[in-house]
Amino acid sequence: MYSVAELNDLLTAELQRRSEDLKEMKPGNLYEPVDYSLEMGGKRLRPLLLLLSCNMFSDSVREALPAAVAIEMFHNFTLLHDDIMDKAEVRRNRPTVHKKFSENSAILSGDVMAFLSYSYLLESKSKDLEEILKLFTKTAIEVCEGQQLDMEFENRLLVAEDEYIEMIRLKTAVLLACALKAGALLGSAKLDVANQLYEFGINLGLAFQLQDDLLDSFGVQESFGKKIGGDIVANKKTYLLIKALETADSELRNELTCWLKKAEYNPTEKINAVLDIYNRLNIKELTQHKVDCYFDKCNTVIGQIMVSENQKQHLHEISRSMLNRVH
């Protein structure tokens, strides 16, 4: 088995090779934003999950590299289009594609990225290719559904907890799960085992997103990488806000709603006031508990997968590192 570092090296080399191909492709104005987006980097979690899942069942991880790049390309496609819709100006400390190039570029180069991801996926040699393509397509449709729900929630004051969980399942978790299941199938795992990897991925994705919500309000800026309190300033319907609105008594709910409705305010003051309300409602502990529940489910699912403990190590390692667990 490869180490996670070795898998990362394989992936980096493959992405580098694809980036060089993109620089040669015509028309250059179509492919330059694609390359820009791919070179932006990011954690490359999804392709890594695909490779290490494949590696649990097979040593031929190189054959899974095109599919790994496909997943990363698809993820970047969603970022391009989401950034237009959200009017985001910065991503990973660089201007977003629609800001650096143009909105039309971000639409059309995004489109071609969606099709390039199929093109890469179709390079895979696997008896399960049709199954993988169906999984990928179902996942892509669900990610669009998740983005739609996310946009709709922005315009609603009340979102129920289960609605929120369903939204992040669609927007975030299914793609992690798809990467893991596709990797398993490319490693010639049986379908029922691949489905266990999918279930692991869903729980990992939910825990990961909830933790992201948590860190945005309670994290340490240096390690989080983004400005703390951004979600609070933007009134983003996170798990924290949803639980606060749900558990607050009417007086505290009024206080919170008042901050949500304020048109003019000092951002630091708003962040501190909302954090204070969260603290009074134990929102941090409540969210942490939910993260722990999904993390526990991950471990339960790993326990059920019929492979050796040695093969499972990567799954433990990656879920601990994604969820910042040292134990």
Place this chain on the structure above:
Amino acid sequence: MYSVAELNDLLTAELQRRSEDLKEMKPGNLYEPVDYSLEMGGKRLRPLLLLLSCNMFSDSVREALPAAVAIEMFHNFTLLHDDIMDKAEVRRNRPTVHKKFSENSAILSGDVMAFLSYSYLLESKSKDLEEILKLFTKTAIEVCEGQQLDMEFENRLLVAEDEYIEMIRLKTAVLLACALKAGALLGSAKLDVANQLYEFGINLGLAFQLQDDLLDSFGVQESFGKKIGGDIVANKKTYLLIKALETADSELRNELTCWLKKAEYNPTEKINAVLDIYNRLNIKELTQHKVDCYFDKCNTVIGQIMVSENQKQHLHEISRSMLNRVH
């Protein structure tokens, strides 16, 4: 063999069924624009080409219906995104999706349409499914390249004839060709025969687009369906304008360029002035000759396909009707 009318009826029923499915799908705000776009109608040429190509080799055209809907869904996806990029407000006499709903809706519902087209395609039962998916993906990438070139040409004064032909090959012809080749493969035609259908489709597509250019300036409004002269008013780089700039002497070229640069003008006056220049340069005859050349190539390719004359009738019928030939 089915008649073209019968194939059209099969297609209409299938699209109706899919439309009913879409009305049930959640979130409704994501799928409503998809259904709106599909119900807009249009000529449905591409799915019809797929079905009649399939029917040349097989009686089981029903099995090609999901792929036919996939091609139509993909085509409509390109219209949604092109209309945003071109800032078009009306399509088929109804408001475009980004006007009726919102730009974000047109982006995201467009995206889900691209993936729905794969989802439909993946319903096909065919030993050549992988080949068809590769063809479809290559085609989708090329259509994006064609749209990119089309947008770039808008900002250039000089476009060479061969650049223009390459642009319309990518933007228009490859999808007709893909429909015909996919149909043939779904009808279990051999790959070399399917490739002949592809070549027929390329020539048909080029002739069709050049004729569209021609009709926009020299057509009769009632039968064309759009306002005559729209391309002239918009300075669209059509085959007519490209040939006029190429063949005009310096005096006439100056006259034409002068109209292209004018910021304020009476539209009817501009149309008449440019048409007059076209007439002095025999642009109508020159373009008609080019259409005839591609139409002749279509017939040559049909002649080479090794199937009975009876099986070829549909190809003759559809190319004549698309190119308004009575002979």
